[in-house]
Amino acid sequence: MSGLFSPCFRIATFKSAVIRTIVPAIFFVTWLSGCAIPNARPESSTRDKAFIEYWPPSNDSKKLRLAVKDLIDMKGVVTTAGSEFLAKHASPAKRDAKCLAIARQSGVQFVGKTNLSELAVAVSGMNAYYGTPRNPLDRGRIPGGSSSGSAVAVANDEADVSFGTDTAGSIRVPAACCGVVGLKTTFGLVPIDGVYPIAPNRLDTIGPLAKDIAGTVRGMDLLQVGFSGRYRQAVAAKPSADGIRIGRVYVEGTNPNVDRAVDDALAATGFKVVNLSREFTDKWIQAQKDAATVAAVGAWLYDQKFTNESQVTIRTKAVLALGGLQYKTAYPEALRKQAAWKSELGRAFEHVDFIALPTLKNLPPHVPLFGGTVAFEARALALQNTQAVNFGGVPALAVPIPIKHQSIPLTSLQLVGPRFAEPDLLNAGRLVEAAVKNH
Numbered sequence: 154m155s156g157l158f159s160p161c162f163r164i165a166t167f168k169s170a171v172i173r174t175i176v177p178a179i180f181f182v183t184w185l186s187g188c189a190i191p192n193a194r195p196e197s198s199t200r201d202k203a204f205i206e207y208w209p210p211s212n213d214s215k216k217l218r219l220a221v222k223d224l225i226d227m228k229g230v231v232t233t234a235g236s237e238f239l240a241k242h243a244s245p246a247k248r249d250a251k252c253l254a255i256a257r258q259s260g261v262q263f264v265g266k267t268n269l270s271e272l273a274v275a276v277s278g279m280n281a282y283y284g285t286p287r288n289p290l291d292r293g294r295i296p297g298g299s300s301s302g303s304a305v306a307v308a309n310d311e312a313d314v315s316f317g318t319d320t321a322g323s324i325r326v327p328a329a330c331c332g333v334v335g336l337k338t339t340f341g342l343v344p345i346d347g348v349y350p351i352a353p354n355r356l357d358t359i360g361p362l363a364k365d366i367a368g369t370v371r372g373m374d375l376l377q378v379g380f381s382g383r384y385r386q387a388v389a390a391k392p393s394a395d396g397i398r399i400g401r402v403y404v405e406g407t408n409p410n411v412d413r414a415v416d417d418a419l420a421a422t423g424f425k426v427v428n429l430s431r432e433f434t435d436k437w438i439q440a441q442k443d444a445a446t447v448a449a450v451g452a453w454l455y456d457q458k459f460t461n462e463s464q465v466t467i468r469t470k471a472v473l474a475l476g477g478l479q480y481k482t483a484y485p486e487a488l489r490k491q492a493a494w495k496s497e498l499g500r501a502f503e504h505v506d507f508i509a510l511p512t513l514k515n516l517p518p519h520v521p522l523f524g525g526t527v528a529f530e531a532r533a534l535a536l537q538n539t540q541a542v543n544f545g546g547v548p549a550l551a552v553p554i555p556i557k558h559q560s561i562p563l564t565s566l567q568l569v570g571p572r573f574a575e576p577d578l579l580n581a582g583r584l585v586e587a588a589v590k591n592h
Contacts, residue, residue, distance in 0.1 A: 199265075201287040202280075203305040205233055205240075207265040216262035217371065220312035222303050223266035224273055225359070226250040226347040234349045235269040235299075237282040238464035250347025252316065252359045256375045264312050268302030271465070273318065273351060274452050274472045275299060276534045277520075278327055281466050285520065290332050290561045294517040295533065297330030299323040303362050304331040314372040315362045320351040321448045322539025324360045325551035329512035329565030332553045334369045334582065336360045337539075339572045340546035343376045352451030355491070356444065356543040366552075366583045373575060380576070387576035394423035394584050399568075400505035401428050402437060404538055407514040414556040414564050415511050422588040424581075429508070433501060437541050440494045443487035444540035449476035450484045471527045491544060498545040502571040507581055510538050512551045512565035542569055550578045554589050 199207050205223045210216070226232050226246035233240040249257065256263075268286050270278055278301025279285040286305040288296045296305055300317030304327035307315050317324040319337040328335025343359040351357055361372025373380040391397060399419055403412065419426050453476030459465045460473055501508065513536045521529050542549040549569040556564040566585060570578040 199306075199309075199311060201289070201305055201309055202268055202284040203286045203302040203309060203311060204265040205235070205268050205283055205302070206230065207311075208263065210262045210264055214262055216260060217375075218264045218311075218313045219256055219261045219375065220264050220267050220303060220306040220315035221253070222269055222300050222315070222317045224269060224299075224318050224349040225252065225316060227253065227263070227266065230266060232349060233266075234273060235271045235280050235283060236459075236465065237271075238459060238462050240282075241464065246347070248347065251344035252348065252376060255378060259375060261375065265306075267300070267306055267315060267317075270299040270301065271469045272452070272456050272459070273299040273320070273323065273349065274456075274469055275530050276322070276326060276537060277301075277530055278304075278330070279520065281468075288331055288517065290330070290563060291517075293519050294561070295330060295520055297327035297517060299327075300335075300362070301327050304328050304333055304335065307362050307364050307368070308333050310364075313363065314368055314375065316359060316372070316376075317362055318348060318351075319358045319360055319539075319543065320356045320451070321444055321543050322537045324362060325512050325539050325542075325549060325565075325567060326537050328362055328551040329553075329567075330517040332563040332565075333362055333364055334366055334553065335362045335551040336369050336373065336575065336579070337542060337549045338373075338376070338575060339548045340543070342548075342573065342575070350451075350455050352448055355447050355451065355488075358543070366579055366586050369550075369582075370579055373579070377575075383576040384579055387580040388583065391577070391580055394581075394588075397424050397507070397581060397584075398505045399424040399426045400433075400501060400508045401426050402434055402508055402510040402538075403428070404434065404438070404510060404514060406535075407511060408516070410556055410558050411511045411513070411515060411564050414554055415509065415566050417592075418552075418554040418566050418585055418589050419509060421592040422585050424509075424584075426509070427505065429501065429505075433497070436494065436497055439490075440541035440544045441538070442540075443490050443494070444544035445534075446479050446483045446487040447491075447544070448540070450480050451476075453477040453480065468527055468530075472530070475527075494541070495545050498547060499571070506570070507574075507578065508569040510567055510569075512539065512567040513537055516559060516561060516564070538567060542567075547572055548575050548578055550582045552582045552585050554585065
C-alpha cells in the first residue's frame, strides 16, 4: 500500500498543541532510526531482494511462473507482510487466499513470496529487515511500494506474472518505478479474503504485474475466470485507437519531461485527446488527499497493536501514529466525500473512455544514504497520482513509456477506466505499447 501520509504532513493544519508537540518528535526519532545501523536480518532470497521466500522452478518447467506478494496468504506459509515481528511470531496460513484459487487450479509454478514495505505502509518499497528490492532501471533509486518485490521480480524475469495489492497505488507505483505494467482492478472484482488488510471495506484491491500487456492479461486470467475471452472481445471491438476518447489531466508540479512523454505516447497511439477541466482536476487532487486519509487511518485501525513491539520499526510506528491522529478529524469527512467522487468519475466517463495522466509526477527518487525516514516517504508520496483511483473504486493501468532527456529511459502512463473496464483498459494499453515501440 502506498499513499498513507499526505494530509498528515501538512503539520500546520493541526490545531492541537499536543499534535504540534508529538509530530516533530516522531520525525526526529524516525530520522535517528533511519541513520541507525540495522539489526541483524535475513537476506532476501534472491540477488536483488525481490523475494522473501524464493522457490526456483526446475530448468525444464514450461509452467507460468507466478510470484505472490507476501501480503497474500498461501497455505502452509507464514504471511510476513514484510515484518520481522510477523515473520517470527505469526503462524503459517491455514488456507490460501481466495484470489489464488484459479492459479492453483491452473497448475502454475509458484516461485515465491515477494518483498514489500513493512506492513505495506510505505510508498518507497524499502524494507529495513529483508532489504530493499533493487530497482532494475537504476539500482540507486527506490523500487516503489508497497509491492516492490512484485515489480522487481517480473522486471528481472524471475517471474512471468506477479500478484500485488493496491490500496492507494501499491501496484502502479512500483510498476512505474521499475518499468513494468501494473493493473489496479475494480474494487470488489477480485476477492480479498485471506489478504492482509489495510482498508478492505473501502480501498483494498488485488491485481497483476508483468513485463508487458500480454503478461498482464495472463495474470488477469488467473484472477478472473474467462478474462482472456473478454479481452479478445475488447480487441475485436477496438482494434485501433480510432474513436477512443482520452480525458487528459494535468497536475501541477509534474516534471515537464514526464508530461511531454505522456502527451507523446497518447499522440503516437492516435487517441482522441481532450483536456479535462480545471474543476475536475481540483476534485481529483482533493480525492487524492481523502484517499490518503482513509488509507492512513485504515492502517492504524488494523496495525495499532504493533506500536509497542520492538520488532516493528520506528518509521512504521510513526506512520501508524500519524494515521491515528486523523481518526476523529479528517477521516469522517473523507468517508462522506467518497460517494460524491465516485459520481464525479461516472460523469467524466460519460464523455471520455479513459482518463490519462502520469503515474508519477517525476522520476523515482534515489534511495537515501542513511535509510528511509517518514519525511522521505512523504516526499516520495507527493509524486504519485494514484490514490484518487482507489477512492473512486475504478480500475487503472500503469504502462511504461519512453522519456527523453532524463537519466532513466522510462516513465509511466496511467490510464483510468470506469468500473469493470479492465479488458478495455488492457486493450488501450496494448495500443500504447505497440505505438511507443514503433515510434
